[in-house]
Amino acid sequence: MVDPTETSDDFLPEALRFRSPAPLVDIGANLTHESFARDLDAVIARARAANVTGLILTGTDREHAEQAVALARCHAGLYATAGVHPHDASRWDASLQQAMRELHRQPEVVAVGECGLDFNRNFSTPAEQERAFEAQLGLAVECGKPLFIHERDAGKRMRDTLHAGRDDLPGAVIHCFTADRETLYGYRDLDLHIGLTGWICDERRGHHLRELVGEVPRDRLMVETDCPYLLPRNLPAKLKGRRHEPSLLPWIVREIAHWQGVSEVELAQATSQTARAFFRLAETEDPNVAGTFQQEEH
């Protein structure tokens, strides 16, 4: 048994043991990434100790989505998304589409994605990306679950594509928003949700977000680590291995709250309420209630 109120190991330096004043939902955690294979239970325990009680595991391809569903099945407070990342869009075909459709029927899957357009790296061609994204947009309409979208350097094309299909979509979040004001307002016009990461903590490329965070409507903003990627660059202590994890989400919330001019608790409550409504998560998940926690320990 692990006592969730204590950190289960001494992996995190004292200065990085945050605790959010209100429960948080990390809407983008890549916990099926190989870097978590060795100590996943400890990572989840540290997230709970930090009061990050909801974790949405990003499924970026068939294999990872299936792993995310399996994890969500045996841990309370964990959910999964299922999609094909734009980097892998060239692999999209009828059998993959059918596999995704079946994944979307699982109750653990709360969104279609990660899918989208990434014209920054073009690991798949833009045409392949558009084809896979449009197909997944159709799957979201079909299953009635929201889209979890990745967009980089493709804001205009993304807005045009969504504009055509927006009315039939139950909802869509632009995860890890990093773009400019014009793109943000385009997304606002489409009534999209916005996911913010620790990108805002990056003095090399993220400080433009400081002025923009106040312009994301309060009830459209959600927060995420995108771990193991995007470790905040302004953490108050060094982290062994430099792997980002959900227990550090309170630091990002604190940063966003600062630049929005609101309190940390207010922002934590608002983003969690938004995430629970958007992904239709169970009302309360209090892992600090002993009974809830015991049920899921095998």
Ligand SMILES: [Zn+2]
């Ligand atoms: Zn992404």
